[in-house]
Amino acid sequence: MKFSILALLPALISGATAAPKPAGTLAKRDAPKVYLAGDSTMAKNGGGAGTGTEGWGQYLAYSLDIEVINDAIGGRSARSFTNEGRFQAIIDVVEPGDFVVIEFGHNDGGSLSTTDNGRTDCFGDGEETCISPTTGETVYTFVFYEVEAGKALQAKGANVIMSSQTPDNPWETGTFVYEPTRFVGYAKTAADAIGASYVDHGQYVADRFEALGATAVDAFYPNDHTHTSPEGADVVSAAFVKSVLCANDGLAAHVKNATSSVPGSCV
Template sequence: MLQIMKPMAIKYLALSFAGLCASLATPVWAQSAATNYRFDLSGAKPKAGFTAVGTSKNYNNDYGFDMGTASQVIMRKGHSSSFVTSNKPFYFSAAVPEGNYKVTLTLGDAEGPTQTTVKAESRRLMVENFATKPNESKKVSFIVNIRMPQIANGEMVKLKPRENGKLDWDNKLTLEFAGNSAVSAIEIEKVDNQITVYLAGNSTVVDQDDEPWAAWGQMIPRFFKPGVAIANHAESGLTLGSFIGSKRLEKVMSLIKPGDYLFIEFGHNDQKEKGPNDGAYKSYTERLKLFVMQAREHKANPVIVTSTARRSFDAEGKTVNTLGDYPAAARKVAQELNVPLIDLNQMVTKFYDALGVENSKKALVHYPANTFPGQDKALEDNTHFNPYGAYELAKCIVEGIKTNNLGLKKYLVDTKTFDPSKPDPIESFNWPLSPKNSAIKPDGN
């Protein structure tokens, strides 16, 4: 028998259906985790609103010490509270949806001085040598961008096999602590009001997972205070065309907001394309213009970055251009479309010339056999940078931001002028090695 629903029941069903529709509008992968956490690592009764985390708490699709490092973390009594520390790098993760997150750490309070370096996700440098005095407790905040391969329209970024399992693409926010660290609290808060700088590029830009490889894109977060998030979508071996073909540009455009930035650096791998329509002033120029136009369609700010120079010297010890017309083509597109240009190629050339033929090896992956575990052969790579070289290149990008008077410059935390022809001495650079290393050269070498 047909029953007539009461008005209240109809209203309830309507609200339930509306709620279901709203739920379905947000992909399941974006709903599955909390967006705010406050962890107390002091071992004492946690403050109101904080969750106590002991040293035995392993990450298990929620939060905790990660990557098998819980067993090495120890609790120590500080001046006014306790803290966790380790004599090796250790990891802490929390499951979060895609987005930008403000991370605030409470560090120090030890009987002696502490010095902490923090990397996020795939070795992004967030905090460098943060120091506290004996019995001093201090807070430091930074922004971590979290992304996943899913695109809002149901498509997926086509990841390379080497990207599977990469911390940059998983469903958690991971922090790596190194140095003489003392950590008593970790706060994670989703923030939607950040200017996001999207990076499109290749192996000279990407977040390199393993020591001793590095790129400027994973060093640049260290130079920004909260207000700016760095979303590094670069990957080794990519061209402008394969960045499009693997749906990375589509992914970026699904997220980019008015006022955001798109930094574009390609050329190394585009140079190797030999089809009838390929070339610096053909497909490279056309695709570069496409990236610019798509960013502008979303009311975002494109910035063209010329390719890093390879380490190659002539008989007189001066750097030789091995990239043909590609740097010039990028400059031409920037001029034609009135796009800010960061001439990294020119700055890296000055950097190599200043270091010289032999010393320039110290900025790239040149290491004798057995420098790293399992590395039984010498590494000699004149394209890819080590952490020192990548850090110096990030300083070049910072100079380009200031020279172009980009709105981002007010968020910089280090505004001292950097001259690539007067690089920092490598002896002054301190980079605590991450646990993972690899002798396999990045794609596109």
């Protein structure tokens, strides 16, 4: 992987300032930024350019008074985002006071028994390890990858928000069914392990989709049961904003909307 498991707390390099800062002081920029780390459900173009889909991260900026940098990319898991150096790229540029939203789960499942797609995490919620049957790589758990990235980001002074994965179309069968995957619980475990914020984005999306009904929600999924249309992505983004407001997370101070103006109820 691109950032060392043994050296995940990078040195803090102080920039030149008009007046020297006390040792150990981290200077905040005038306005924080929000970095998004996730998969296609969050990423620009959603399921791919030209597919008529969009990731919810593309709409978050409309609800905030600070800049949003969407670093999510399709097909990634907590493991592959780590191994490709994508977490490290955010760690390298994040500054004190910035926010980083981490949301994975759609690509983290599967088995490492006989093959390895490069995305599957080792099963478990702690420091369990597996050996890739394809490459011989030591593979860690979803929780481990998120915790290690979160600790490195916190060491740079960032506010980390662990967000649970969004659901696939819960109306797909004609009857509303929402059964959170194990990665929803894993995201909270990772947040608790490092004292990061946690929002149950998946539950907030599910509640909104149940209220909107099958006809409306089915139209949000033009190609499959995972990737949303622009209209669906907008609803999913609003659900994230609602979860932040209800949790009274630090990011809530930068939300333009009052809690009562965002559809849905706090859970």
